Amino acid sequence: MSELLRVEHLTKIFTSGLIGGYEIRAVDDVSFEVKPGEIVSLVGESGSGKTTVGKLILRLLTPTSGRILFEGEDITEFSKKRLKTDYYRKVQAVFQDPFASFNLLHEVDRAFDLVFSSFLPEVKGEEREEMINEALRNVGLNPSEVRGKYPHQLSGGQLQRILIARALLVKPKLLIADEAVSMLDASTRIDVLNLLGDFRDRYGTSVLFVTHDLALGYYISDSTIIMYRGTIAEMGDTERVFHNPLHPYTQMLLESVPDINVKWEFRGIEPEKEEGAVYSIQGCRYAPRCPKARDVCFKLRPKLIEVEKNHWVACHLYGGE
Ligand SMILES: Nc1ncnc2c1ncn2[C@@H]1O[C@H](COP(=O)(O)OP(=O)(O)O)[C@@H](O)[C@H]1O
Numbered sequence: 218m219s220e221l222l223r224v225e226h227l228t229k230i231f232t233s234g235l236i237g238g239y240e241i242r243a244v245d246d247v248s249f250e251v252k253p254g255e256i257v258s259l260v261g262e263s264g265s266g267k268t269t270v271g272k273l274i275l276r277l278l279t280p281t282s283g284r285i286l287f288e289g290e291d292i293t294e295f296s297k298k299r300l301k302t303d304y305y306r307k308v309q310a311v312f313q314d315p316f317a318s319f320n321l322l323h324e325v326d327r328a329f330d331l332v333f334s335s336f337l338p339e340v341k342g343e344e345r346e347e348m349i350n351e352a353l354r355n356v357g358l359n360p361s362e363v364r365g366k367y368p369h370q371l372s373g374g375q376l377q378r379i380l381i382a383r384a385l386l387v388k389p390k391l392l393i394a395d396e397a398v399s400m401l402d403a404s405t406r407i408d409v410l411n412l413l414g415d416f417r418d419r420y421g422t423s424v425l426f427v428t429h430d431l432a433l434g435y436y437i438s439d440s441t442i443i444m445y446r447g448t449i450a451e452m453g454d455t456e457r458v459f460h461n462p463l464h465p466y467t468q469m470l471l472e473s474v475p476d477i478n479v480k481w482e483f484r485g486i487e488p489e490k491e492e493g494a495v496y497s498i499q500g501c502r503y504a505p506r507c508p509k510a511r512d513v514c515f516k517l518r519p520k521l522i523e524v525e526k527n528h529w530v531a532c533h534l535y536g537g538e
Pocket residue numbers: 231232241243261262263264265266267268269270492
């Protein structure tokens with residue numbers, strides 16, 4: 218077993234609960250893996266199911282079906298206690314909005330309380346203070362400039378670094394970073410990305426880097442997964458996916474980019490209004506928008522096939538029936 222995390226046929230269906238309500242297959246038969254020390258970006262426009270995948274891996278949501286294997290064990294079978302005492306020590310997360318993660322009435326240091334009470338109850342006093350300082354220094358913060366401060370006295374970048382310091386304090390095996398740099402200004406963003414890369418180099422921490430920003434994914438990751446409306450369109454080695462995009466969706470995303478260093482953003486595409494319908498399409502979810510769609514694309518879901526080494530695509534142009 219060479220992977221740290223393996224997601225198999227993961228599916229999450231949300232239902233509106235109303236009569237005549239809709240079903241959204243927010244994550245539909247998604248399989249991928251993350252190796253130890255690997256940075257994998259999960260990229261897709263808004264509504265593609267990225268956050269749901271992250272929440273399922275964090276067990277903040279329960280899958281409708283499928284398995285999530287961490288170090289070979291199915292975490293969907295873990296008890297609450299096992300999750301709290303063991304799993305969350307190995308799997309930590311950082312989310313988009315740093316302000317939302319702090320109690321505005323408390324000094325920012327209090328953010329570390331739960332980590333110590335949950336995972337390091339034996340660490341107290343001086344030793345604890347020094348661990349916090351070291352974690353802060355690891356993310357490029359000067360402890361004396363942030364400790365004892367209230368959230369409103371610090372910038373979003375400083376707060377996000379504190380949250381990253383907290384997540385990394387226990388040296389997790391996997392960090393899930395969901396749009397974790399999206400709210401930061403451009404220079405802070407690159408610093409934080411480099412910091413995640415450094416931490417991976419030093420401690421072998423894997424990162425699942427969830428983003429809607431193609432350029433960030435390209436910059437940071439070893440492997441890239443392109444999601445479209447709950448399904449994986451293409452995935453594999455980052456260089457291959459970006460330099461030899463196979464799926465018409467990936468090609469559409471990249472084709473008008475003149476220079477690899479230009480910021481690749483999704484070009485103002487918003488999910489269609491008839492959400493429920495799109496998420497339950499039988500065939501390829503991209504077929505209604507795809508210039509190369511054929512009959513089969515509307516009828517049959519293409520399977521992910523390995524077209525070249527470590528480069529997978531789910532598209533009828535490449536077989537997969
Ligand atoms: N708790 C929920 N209840 C109902 N629908 C949800 C819920 N969470 C997410 N969804 C829907 O699932 C789809 C995928 O959402 P999400 O995972 O947040 O995508 P992303 O992070 O890629 O923007 C969206 O259509 C969203 O509206």
